[in-house]
Amino acid sequence: MKKIALLGSTGSIGKSTMDIVARHPDQFKVTALAAGRNLEILSQQIKLFKPSLVSVHQQEDAQKLRQQFPAMPAEIVYGDEGVVAVACHPDADLVISAIVGAAGLRPTLAALKEGKNVALANKESLVIAGKIMTDEVRRHDKVILPIDSEHNAIFQVLRGNERDALKRILLTASGGPFFKRSLDELRGISVEEALKHPNWDMGAKITIDSATMMNKGLEVIEATWLFGVGADQIDVHIHPQSIVHSMVEFIDGSILAQLGVPDMRCAISYAMAYPQRIESGVESLNLFEVESLNFYKPDLKKFRCLYLAMEAVRVGASMPAVLNAANEIAVAAFLEKKIGFLDIAVVVEEAMLAHPIKDLITLDDVLEVDGWARRQAQDIIQKRGHS
Ligand SMILES: NC(=O)c1ccc[n+]([C@@H]2O[C@H](COP(=O)([O-])OP(=O)(O)OC[C@H]3O[C@@H](n4cnc5c(N)ncnc54)[C@H](OP(=O)(O)O)[C@@H]3O)[C@@H](O)[C@H]2O)c1
Incomplete structure (x- = not known):
């Protein structure tokens, strides 16, 4: 029986993963789950799969879940530490990393540091911290199992x-x-x-x-x-x-x-x-x-974003992290109808042009550049007349 810790259980990859678990109850057991804010789907998953640890993004949601399942033996945690606890659950044989965006980096890296087997959907973590992650993989003599x-x-x-x-x-x-x-x-x-x-x-x-x-x-x-x-x-x-x-x-x-x-x-x-x-x-x-x-x-x-990504990989060091963070901000702004479709590439390119390259040695280095690029992208969006 393979015990699974699933990060991003309420998302598209998370739900498909649960479908596989449900098809093979003799082979897989969901031991720990981490989600963001979708309590409706998460509650159904808790009832069905009975994990021993559950993490949600916000403290108030953890309280709501505790009220909803007073007799449930599962521990309910929250926030960044909560997701890391799920990723490092001592019983988990396989961690499935399916949170969207850079938010997936910290727990995925924590799992790799613990020497866990990791199946990776969260491509953004590898884009922004590829060297740090692959060094951990080599240190533990593992391979990352790609889900993309x-x-x-x-x-x-x-x-x-x-x-x-x-x-x-x-x-x-x-x-x-x-x-x-x-x-x-x-x-x-x-x-x-x-x-x-x-x-x-x-x-x-x-x-x-x-x-x-x-x-x-x-x-x-x-x-x-x-x-x-x-x-x-x-x-x-x-x-x-x-x-x-x-x-x-x-x-x-x-x-x-x-x-x-x-x-x-x-x-x-x-x-x-x-x-x-x-x-x-x-x-x-x-x-x-x-x-x-x-x-x-x-x-x-036409697909300027693809060109910019090729440029980021050519430059290397911190540039892919800037590309990714600026893109996350620009996509969110597009989804909120604050910028147009083609503005996504403009925001990413301007953030890249303003970036002084540096090497990313530690997780803190990555988070610092990620934060800088997010603020930069927000400023660019504001200056272009969108708020
Ligand atoms: N979908 C695909 O077919 C596919 C294919 C290849 C690769 N991928 C990659 O897989 C990853 C997930 O994609 P998706 O399509 O499944 O995304 P999605 O449907 O938007 O789901 C994202 C998941 O991440 C959770 N989440 C977001 N922020 C979080 C945070 N700060 N803490 C904890 N949980 C958080 C969400 O929780 P709530 O919904 O509860 O808020 C949800 O469970 C992405 O990196 C994507 O590029 C996806």
Whole structure:
């Protein structure tokens, strides 16, 4: 029985993880849960999975839960320390890191420091603190199990192959809802339009990141840390069908791909059961009914966020952390209808241009740069006449 600590249980990845647990009660037990503010879903999960430790974001929500479940033996904690307690739960064999944004860094790093097995959906933590995290992984002789479908695909096809034989990673991208629109047409995009992803059902932040293609930029940075390759070894291709989840080219000219229907339970179940495979509830792909598989080069003028992410990885050091933090602020402002769709890239670029690069050695260094970039992005948004 694998005991799971799940960070971000009420989100899109969190709920899909719970679905896998429910399908395999003989193999998995949810020991600890961390969520933000969605008490409705969290309460249902507590009733169903009976974890021994639960964390919520705010103290008042912890009190509400205690009142709701007076007879429940679970300990209820809150705040940053609460999530870290869940991530470091002594019984947990596997920590699933599925909080959105930089908020996932502290607990994920704490789990790695404890020598836990970590399955990672929270790509932002690796983007902003890749060196610190991968140093911990090496120190404990572990691997990070990727949940992002592209990285999970690459992880699957690399298995059993020599790392030295890897030539190139071919990272696929759906292109989001707007890959066929012109730059001019992107100007007036509404929040509602941007939230309609053609293939994947995901949380709001990653859905907007997919529409701007910042998500693919973050994934390029994520892949450099996960697979020890340079950004020059990663090619991004828009593949609107989202069937080829990514590919790897080896030095002998062979290209191996992992395919499937777009359903995150495939990648999640692979990471959860690794090194085995289990039934995931994902329907079979009938490849012969798929009319075509198309691949296009992304237009970096149109998808400026992808260009900026490539610049951030080229500069390295603290720049990816600035890119990420400014993007989180800009996406939140777009979702609140304070800025337009194309302003997201403008805010990120201005924050990057204003940033004096520095090395990130400790978690405090990362948090300092993250805080600076957030304030900078807020200022830029205000100065542009939005508050
Ligand atoms: N969704 C996908 O298909 C997908 C695919 C690949 C990678 N990912 C990555 O997986 C991560 C999660 O994505 P998602 O789509 O599942 O996001 P989501 O649906 O927005 O869920 C985010 C989760 O994080 C929790 N959370 C947010 N801030 C928190 C905080 N400060 N403390 C504790 N919990 C907090 C939320 O809690 P409440 O809702 O209770 O407030 C929720 O459980 C992201 O890094 C994303 O890039 C997602």
